[in-house]
Amino acid sequence: MSLNRFRFLLRMLRFDDKRTRVQRMEVDKLAPFRDVFEFVVKKCKSNSSVGEYTTIDEMLWAFRGRCGFRQYMWNKPAKYGLKVFSWVDSRTFYVLNMEVYLGKQRPGPYEHIRQTPSPVVVRLVEPISGSNRNVTYDNWFSSIALSNDLLQNQKLTTVGTIRKNKKEIPPEFLRTKNREVHSSIFGFAKNLTTLISYVPNKNKVVLLTSTMHHSKSIDNATGEQKKPDIITFYNATKGGVDVVDEMCGNYSVARKTNRWPLTAFYLILDIIGLNSLIICSNNKEKKLVRRKWLKELATELVTPHNRTRLQGSLSKSTHINIMDILKEDVVRPPVEVPNKRKRCGLCEHQGNKSAHNCASCNIPVCGKHSKPTCLNCINME
Structure with missing residues (x-):
């Protein structure tokens, strides 16, 4: 297609009925994109099996235009954008579930949905409830009450850092005076949460909780740092969402736009391309190259439309280009x-x-x- 045609399609692209959008947005901030978003999330959950270890973290879909729920995150490269809670397989980096942070919802069917840490985690991991899998998250989500709840009610173990202002943490775990560097303090609750206080540097302490580990074992591979197995496991499984962000950024279909639904659509396409690659890689012995896979995927998606266009009247150059895309032999005039x-x-x-x-x-x-x-x-x- 011509460049003008392509730009015209982008301008006209919508994901809902514009005639009823105003009424729906009065009760739902995500109304312009909710149907597409929920459809994609449903397909992601139903088309792949979950691994033994998973991770939950925040994504930031870069966007600086007008949006009622745009967020600022200083620790992300883009700084401003749409915050999305994501649940990812720690081994394959398959995106299993997502939820857009909307802040306080308007009165209506979504008013009761709280987006505080504990409810968000419970909703994201609902598909694996009772499966004895593990969930890794950072200190924004972590709490003693949440860890115990997931272990007792949903049969899920958790590992994560925890903030120092939690009231359940004993004062001895926060003190750094007279403590050796690379030393650890362990605390155990019977058959529940394990708490660890580790000193990586002088006058600094790191706190972690785990319902998966119940011993004082140290990872000998860390040498003089003497890191406990809990910290080693956390470091190995915490980066799933960050890896997905990096992979989507390397090969992205995103274009500059002032409409947040279109930004969300671009990022959804990136995640779909990554998930489809992971599914097909699991079914083949040979590892697929992501760049070649995306090119092949795009070609397969446009093939039915190109075959239809060949039946109509086309210019000579367009006809030849379509035949080249379809990889069919053509003798050039x-x-x-x-x-x-x-x-x-x-x-x-x-x-x-x-x-x-x-x-x-x-x-x-x-x-x-x-x-x-x-x-x-x-x-x-």
């Missing part, structure tokens, strides 16, 4: 070369000059010694 007229190779004596060459032997031919042939007849020959 004589190419017109302006200002390079040569004498016909079949005329006697001096002959007539012509700008056309024979498609087979490539000699110049004039109108008397050539005849026009359509592409369909050329292909049949």
Whole structure:
């Protein structure tokens, strides 16, 4: 298609009924994009099995336009955008579930949905309730009450850092005076949460909780740092969402726009491309290259439309381009070369000059010694 056609389609692209949007937005901030978002999330949850270890973290879909729930996050490269809580497989980096942070919802069907840490985690991990899998998250989500609740009611173990202002933490775990660097203090609640206080540097302490580990074991591979197994496990599984962000950024379909639904659509397409690659890689012995996979995926998506277009009236160049995309053999017609007229190779004596060459032997031919042939007849020959 032409560039103007492409830009026109982007301007006209919508994901809901514009005639009823105002009424729906009075009760739902995500109304312009909710149907598409929930459809994609449903497909992500139903088309892949979850691994043993998963992680929950925040994504930031970069956006600086007008949006009622745009967030500022100083620790993200984009700083401003749409905050999305994401649940990812720590091994394959498959995106399993997502939820857009909307702040306080308006009175209506979504008013009761709280987006504080504990309810968000419970909603995200609902598909694996009772499966004895593990969930890793950072200190924004972590709390002793949440860890115990997931272990007792949903049979899920958790590992995560925890903030120092939690009232359940004993004062001894916060003190750094007279403590050796790389030393650890363990606290155990019977068959529930394990609390650890680790000193990585002088006058600094790191707190972690785990319902998966119940011992004082130290990872010998860390050498003089003497890191406990809890910290080693957390470092190995915490980066799932960050890896997804990086992979989506390397090959992204995003374009500059002032409409947040279109920004969300671009990022959803990136996640769909990544998830589809992971699913197909699991079904093949040979590892797929993501760049080649995305190109192949795009070609397969446009193939039905291109075959339909071939039935209509097209310009010569468009017809050839579509045949190239479909990877079908096509004999190209004589190419017109302006200002390079040569004498016909079949005329006697001096002959007539012509700008056309024979498609087979490539000699110049004039109108008397050539005849026009359509592409369909050329292909049949």
